[in-house]
Amino acid sequence: MLELTGIAKRFGGVQALAGIDYAVSAGRVHSVIGPNGAGKTTLFNVITGVYRPSEGTVKLHGEVVSGRSPDQLARRGVARTFQNLQICHHMNALENVMVGAHLRLSQRLLPALLHLPGLRRADGGCREEAMELMRFVGVHEYALRLAEALPYGVLKRLEIARALALKPRLLFLDEPAAGLNPTEKGAMRELIRSIAQSGVTVVLVEHDMKLVMGVSDHVLVLDYGRKLAEGTAEEVRANPAVIAAYLGAGAAGATLQ
């Protein structure tokens, strides 16, 4: 579905990614893990068109898409959430999700989105679709509340609903469980499973190993912008290089939970 070859990304003297080869297969849950600054978000930014890679190519269904803009990628079925929430705080929750649906339905509607009255006149089908997605992610009871008044855990789910409104085939989640309590993390794991079961291929960046190990068919481990390991959750968890990167060299015999 997605194939990266020799991806490098430099920011001045910082080599955020160095020669990454990576493939994402349809219908599976993939995770990208690694210590802070390993290049995980940069990898998402390169794949979703936020950054152009310094080297290498990204192919989506065989088509080279590196250098395409985020909206061009969205039209090809690629959606994402952000490590730092990107929510319109002055809109209510439902309107935030409708933004995603409108982006899919028509680029020409974009000016209308910037005016709340325009958005309120938007067609009922779009509104109903957004409500349905809010039900799916479990935040429908907050539909008419201003986003700025909502708890963090609700906003994390709201962002996922907005991304799903693009009707993606490939969904990137950057730290969906960060800042959530244990109960919310368990619910996030179930939500990710439901999304995958609905036919969307999911790639997540996540620090919570319990979540990663619980949902992933495939795990890619980055360290200092390089691929340290990849494989099934079991393979990666048992990999001494991965354990050392997480727990420090000399952590022989330690285990990743």
Ligand SMILES: Nc1ncnc2c1ncn2[C@@H]1O[C@H](COP(=O)(O)OP(=O)(O)OP(=O)(O)O)[C@@H](O)[C@H]1O
């Ligand atoms: N826009 C940018 N300009 C300059 N340097 C950047 C930029 N974006 C990322 N970097 C640098 O690239 C490296 C990788 O950053 P990245 O955000 O991809 O890491 P990460 O694995 O997502 O980390 P975290 O787990 O903390 O979110 C870091 O050294 C970071 O400072």
Ligand SMILES: [Mg+2]
């Ligand atoms: Mg990050």
